[in-house]
Amino acid sequence: MTVLTGPEEARTAAAVPKGGRWIDHWEPDDEQFWARIGRRVAARNLAWSILTEHLGFCVWLLWSIAVLNLSSVGMQLSVGQTLWLTTLPNLVGAAMRIPYTFAPARFGGRNWTIVSALLLLIPCGLFVYAIENPDIPFWVLLVIAATTGLGGGNFASSMANITHFYPTGKQGLPLGLNAAGGNLGTSVTQLAMPPLIVAFGLVAVGWVWMPLVLLAATGAYLFMNNLRKATSAYTVREMGAIARKPQTVIMSVLYIGTFGSFIGYSFSFGVLIKSQFPDIKGADYIWLGAFAGSLARPLGGWLADRFGGARVTAVDFLLMALGIGAVAMAVRAGSWPVFLAAFLFVFITTGIGNGSTYKMIPAIFRAKAMEGVDPADGPAVERALTRARRNAAAAIGITSAVGAFGGVLVQQAFRISLEQTGGIGPALVGLTVFYALCMTLTWAVYLRKVRIGETRMSLAQAGV
Template sequence: MTTRLPASGRWIEGWDPENEEFWESTGKKIARRNLVMSILSEHIGFSVWSLWSVLVLFMSPKIGLGFAPDEKFLLVVTPTLVGAVLRLPYSYAVTRFGGRNWTVFSSAVLLVPTSLALVFVQRPGTPLWVFLLIGAVTGVGGANFASSMTNITIFYPQRHQGWALGVNAGGGNLGVAVIQLLGLLVIATAGDTHPAYVIAAYLPLIVLVTLLAALKMDNVDAVRAEPGALREAAASRHTWWISILYIGTFGSFIGYGFAFGLVLQNEFGSTPLEAASVTFLGPLLGSLARPVGGRMADRWGGPRVTLWNFLGLALGAVVLLIASRVASFGLFVVGFTALFVLSGIGNGSAYKMIPAVFAQEAEKAITSGADAPPAFARARRVSGAVIGIAGAVGALGGVAINLAFRTAYQGADGSGEPAFLCFLAFYALCMLILLRVYLRRDRTERTDPRPARPRTSHVR
């Protein structure tokens, strides 16, 4: 099919990034422009989603909002849960309305929770339920990830998807670190009684990103899902295995990112300034590590890279146990930072497994006599649906982590050790899945091939 570039409505028809001549002459430039815009939108979405991980550090009797620790954990759990639940419909929305159109909407709607938070966050005596409702609306920022990743998957050929998805997600994940850095800046300069300053900084940025998405992005007809794509994805066992793995990688990243400041306050009695001084470092390094994980998976295979990351995550959980028992603040921060970096790498490598696994199924269908273009088209379609499912299920891991911390610190000894033991057990389960399902030496077929391409391609 001949590719038709956008005229009215900015829809591209016949998009074929696997065609090397088209990719080098035209496709690469269009894909890169959309990737940049996608990163900006997702970045702001993550920042808004992470807003309450910063605002809870300001909430104290000094501003008339003296909530208990378990109530503060509930405030960070709520947007995490809503963001996870909304990821699946957001992923589908791209296939229904187009990547550009949905990015414009999903960016603009972020004005709602930020405006509400700005109105109430410095109103003394505001009840908890009001903030819980605002936090729930804030969850829309976390759903941006699923629509963004589904859209970008379509723009890039298989051989570059690990890198593209890693850069897209990593740039978005940086929103967690950036808003925490902004929180640190506000606390260090204006004190810990002005949370509205953090919120106000994002209102013009949301407007700017919305306008840029409208002017610079494109819709692609290939992203439109045929009936049954979600059903096909849900019927595949790989969808659920990878979703469990993504709970361990992205769930760790977002769960730790939301909870780190509160954990430091509960574990070591840190002040808001002390907590904010270190909480940004882990999300920053973890976000930067995500495209590295994608690159590593492109080279060595998603399952192998992800396995080593889960081993590292398990060791990191052990470090936290030791640091908690000896009350070492420095070792605790080092252990947490390592967990962020490893979860970032694991995010990239686990997500790379999605297109790789379904491209392998397309190769198998072609070997059995199926035509290459429809087989690979199906692989891309189902991969997009799986990205939505895995993103939603994975984000629920962040909910579980915050609930684990909330339960642990409500215990008699007020220690996070029970939570760390739960994380260690889950990382062991993920390693077992990788070894038994994806890395068994006696498997008769590979489930993580080198990036597959139609037979017409001449690239190795």
């Protein structure tokens, strides 16, 4: 434990152990507390949160790579069956984000990180069983694939937990780093698994993650903390009330546009390359999109911290629409270089938008909670900020779940477009229109000036 001097430092040091215990005193919005010890403790928890979330994404995407190699172990599936093996994990992962959102508040962030990491052993072990028993019924294979959705749930609990560790005005970058570390699991799986399969066989895809999962669980046990203020369990009524809040609904729509696009494109990129440019070896490029989008997410958080989440998000949706328009032009021209460059640009904009929207959520609930509160009334301000953090953590999880479901919608848009027209043009037009609507929605709700208290101002001017 760090040795500090003075009565306040001694009290703080006793309240903030290295890891493995509860923290009773945590005031990240207190600049002195944050500079003295808060930043260091938050960074340590963030590091282990990133690792666990990263492994969750790796496991979540496991079957998207495995389905391309099932014939090597004697499994012969139809195209429809193959699509179900990739779609079901996405659906389950989205659904799991709801309970995972509230798990840290019920059990403690450190405690749930340990549990959520160890739960990843289930899909990994079942994957090994499935590959070693290729004659199992298809419904059993579907159930096994569905368990990888546990990895998709990790994102929601990780983000809901980490938001409590950081000051409201400095959450964009850490939330962006946390999310990017998880999102990178998508490209890591797509990049690392094919050569692993060639070298050791398909079964290795299940075994390789197990020691890393155990490492993450051990690290969380030793070095993470639970925050006492963040562990007030939600009732079903409270959960429903937060889900029905207009700001939660609006941000869920925007997150469909950003994360829904990211995960939908990540699952579909290889198929799109194969359908539009059959002479190109898609496996050499499929990982680039998720990689670019993941790296861009912290940039979105940083930009949002600097210029405001709403401003960055509005501009980003404009860029997304322009990027998809460039993809459509490349498809019509049959230009592979332009197609690749334009789609990578779109992936980057999805990452930036993911980071900026997640910066917006805590700021929105903070601005709403502070309406009518006297800044000089310390206890009232503290109650308002505590309520805002709690509601924002819940909204983040709900929004993440809806966004993940949005990925399924993107996948289905491309599937329907290909089946009905033989091309992806109609899907691209629909996505362009949707991004334009999201840009308009962001402006109307957060950038347009309205009456707040006695003055006319936008929510963006209030820090959103």
